Amino acid sequence: MNTMNVMDRTLETKTTKIAARDVNVYYGDTHAIKDVNVKIEANTVTAFIGPSGCGKSTFLRCLNRMNDTIDICRVTGDILLDGEDIYDKRVDPVQLRAKVGMVFQKPNPFPKSIFDNVSYGPRIHGLARNKAELEEIVEKSLRRAAIWEEVKDRLDAPGTGLSGGQQQRLCIARAIATEPEVLLMDEPCSALDPIATAQVEELIDELRASYSVVIVTHSMQQAARVSQKTAFFHLGNLVEFGPTGQIFTNPEDPRTESYITGRIG
């Protein structure tokens, strides 16, 4: 059933998955995001780039309402997921986050076994009827996250015992185990060494087949390597948004060009 679902989605290519309209974010008195409009497409890797503190991570965290956990944070404007406003009063962020998964900057496996890490999401959302189904989900997720071969013999070992790159792929497996439609990644490679980074980037490219992926990154090379669409943020504004090739070769805005060429950043 789930695979059917995935196949359905691959057919409807390039439909808009998330649409943000006039989004403003305030941290107390600080105006962190200013009038951002952006459309994120299905089966596409969208990269958010920009200098530190430009608001790209803040905006990413708005997409699955992780900002709700910060008391002083306030969001205005509309963010639509499949045409439904995720900031609607009737929306439970818990249900939203099952659809919009998230992978964080630092690998944060729970201090539990590898199996329990991956099965955590399906368990809380009740995605498996029995133990066998759960095992199936765990194996499938670990395979998709390209880590199955490395851990299949030690699923009972603690997730914290893996190497940095493995931990991050475990976290990705954990995120996709809940069958999300969108996967948000907040600088997923910044704590990894180059080899692990390459593995994760390869994985991101594969994930595009099933999910809409949004990745925040510091590294322009990484954005260029993995994404099809790129958004450039600067001082809380979305300066430019377009196909990755165009942003990097022929930016329209001078600020984008300055950043790409290393004059601001």
Add this chain to the structure above:
Amino acid sequence: MTDLSQSPTPVPAGQNSLLTLSDRTKKRNAAEKRFKIYGISAIAVGLLMLVVLVTTIVSRGTGAFQQSFITLKVELLEAKLDKKGNRNLEDIKKVTTFGYAPIVKAAMQQAVQDLGIETDLKSKQMAALLSKNAVAQLRAYVLENPEHIGTTVEFRFLAQSRVDGYLKGRVSRDSIENDKNISPQQLDLADELLAAGVLEKTFNLDFILGSDASDQRPEAAGMGVSMLGSLFMMLVVLALALPIGVAASIYLEEFAAKNWMTDIIEVNIANLAAVPSIVYGILGLAVFINYMHLPMSAPLVGGLVLTLMTLPTIIISTRASLKAVPPSIRDAALGVGASKMQAVFHHVLPLAAPGILTGTIIGLAQALGETAPLLLIGMVGFIASNAPESIADGLLAPNSAMPAQIYEWAKRADPAFYERAWGGIIILLVFLVTMNTVAVILRRRFERRW
């Protein structure tokens, strides 16, 4: 982890609209709410306990600060008090308290007659409304002022504890059925005296300043002398624990090399802080009293025991304040050519002083409320009936301490002492609250954020 069995029909997340809550989400949100309620009730239970404790203390203890007094005109008959009439103090001293009893009885009878109260009571029963302390009070006055013999003097006597309890609502006509200390007729008399203003309930300074009294006279017992005992103990603790604690902390924090020796000392201090206080009492009994033959029940010994008990607390907090002083200050001092010792004593220590002081006050407050070790070194029971006369006396003469005094009262059978125990707790808590407030103010006022 039992969520598996709770979900007979798994719903893929993608198929539902976000705007409708799935049954499962509703169930999970209900669980969330329950969990939150557990948390709130836990805090409510904790705070409720605090409220119950405080109201109990206040409602049952405030009575101790008021006492019933009977004011009488007493004729100091020369024939009874100074038969020879020569006002020789030695001769007057020979008249014991028994000799004063008839005078008090007569005064009581006179007062009842003057007020025109009709009663079948004999004068002895009337005088029983007064505290057993009354005759001693009268004798002490006469010995002090022998020239007043032969005159009539107005006295304010303590009323007996049952009468006092009657005025405070603790004693009623039902509750005294089997009480041989008082009869309903005597309570009737008390009512009349109350109406006439002879018997009245007023603020009782003697409870705060006086000494403990024997278990026959709860109305005369006070906290004052045990307060002095506590004071002398705290002086000892302050004089020893502060310098030793600060010196030890300076060594451990600033000079000690990281080796097994300092490791042992550190683990040791952490563990000493958690050793039950009664163990310190055993140490004090074995070392200070049995071995060094210091006097039993002396505040000096109590102070020594509490010093050992408080040291770990002071060391731990002092080290924290020393650690909070940034290394740049030390570097700056060393940079202008100060020795390490000078850097520490001239710069680090003054900057850490508010923190050290705060920790010391909190340690002292802890020591002030400690009871168990004092029981073992004999600072309990009806010990001192007079305030110490000198500092050496204060340190070495047997005395009690505030918490031990409260314990002593709590052990006595007469419920009148319970009121005093609660009252004593109010006094003790006033000291503790004051000390902690001073500590908090010091911390707020002088705390630096580097």
Add this chain to the structure above:
Amino acid sequence: MPTFWLVVLLLALSALGFAMGRRRALASAGGNPRNLHSLPNYYGANVAMSTAVPALAILAIWLLVQPIVIENRVSALIPETSIPENTSLSLVMSDVRRLAEGLDEAVNQSFLTQKQSFALDSATSDIRSDLGAVGVALGSEVRPEVLEAAQSYRQLSSSGATLMTVVAVLSALVGFFLAYRNSDKEFRARNVVERGVMALLVLAASLAILTTVGIVLSMFFETMNFFGLHNWRDFFFGTTWAPNFRGDSELSILPLLWGTLYISAIALMVAVPVGLFAAIYLSEYAGSTVRAFAKPLLEILAGIPTIVYGLFALLTVGPLLLKLFGQGENGVFGLTWMSGATSVLTAGVVMGIMLIPFVSSLSDDIINAVPQALRDGSLGLGATKSETVRQVVLPAALPGIVGAILLAASRAIGETMIVVMGAGAIAKFSGNPFESMTTITTRIVSQLTGDTDFASPETLVAFALGLSLFVLTLGLNVLALYIVRKYREQYD
């Protein structure tokens, strides 16, 4: 108190040394402090220190050692044959000490002259009634060998004290002159003074070790005495606690240990759920305002002295429980489960209230040490807050929380006043929480207060109990601190 005046004399001498040393150093530099190696005060401090420190050290050591020496010399005077049946040398020695102190007291009160006191003869004068007159009560008539031993005890003590004064003053003077002679502009006074101060600092730090050693030794020797008089098997493995001051006591720790653990378990059953949930709410849910109010208010409970809780147990909680579960017809529910206000439940509940803030503030620290990244990871997967707490935060914090509970347990086991006032005095094995039972700490208090005879097993057993209590709580503390420390390292 001659020792007191001796100390004053030494301090005065040392103050004089400070002034003179400082002056001499300045004079050697021609009155210009810049020519000195160190600041002038260091020269003064050097003389003051050399005067006072060695002399005071001699004094302290002397005061500690003299009793041992005298004890040994005097006890050698007592012939084996003069120790009565059923007593021991230490009992005779305590008679000797008491007599010696009594005679000194009599001299102090001018009841006897020094000469008369030494000329006393047990055959001709009634020493017991003489001493009774000055307020020293003796347990029995004075036997000649005891008197002789007491006299030699006094002799040794007084000559010891004289010798101590002489030696201390002499050492002060020697220190004074040596340091004074050294007070010259070339002398590195600061370095010497700093080394001295350092030694004092080290000494202060080692006092912590000394205290532990003192605790262990003081209880160990008395415990050994106890095992000399009482079978250790009965103490550790017996089942009855029945002290009997005519002898033949059964003194087993097990019933007391049972009472202790039972009450502690009830206390933890109250404190752990309430404290833990309070900590979870405060750290995960409460806003900053609620936290700012509730946390200090809860911590007030921890600052209240245990005597207050004891009184609360004795006069409020006990009678309340009795009304609920006892008194038959007159009670609220007409039950007869409880027969008195003191019970395991009374002490346990009150102790639990005392431990609530202890558990909650320790757990609060520990829960806060769990990295935010783990919470984010769980919330990001769509877990609710309570799911995050139960399935991620608590398992991650578990070792720390276990450590906190062990610390609380050690507190409960060593708590004295609440059980003395709320638990009762009957030693027994029973599972009924409404019965009154007794604990190790309660028995220590009752065996060591009042008239104690340090030669009877009934008194000495308190030291064995104390040592057991110390070992038990120390073990728990070491384990708990180790767990907590390991836990913190994990997330540092």
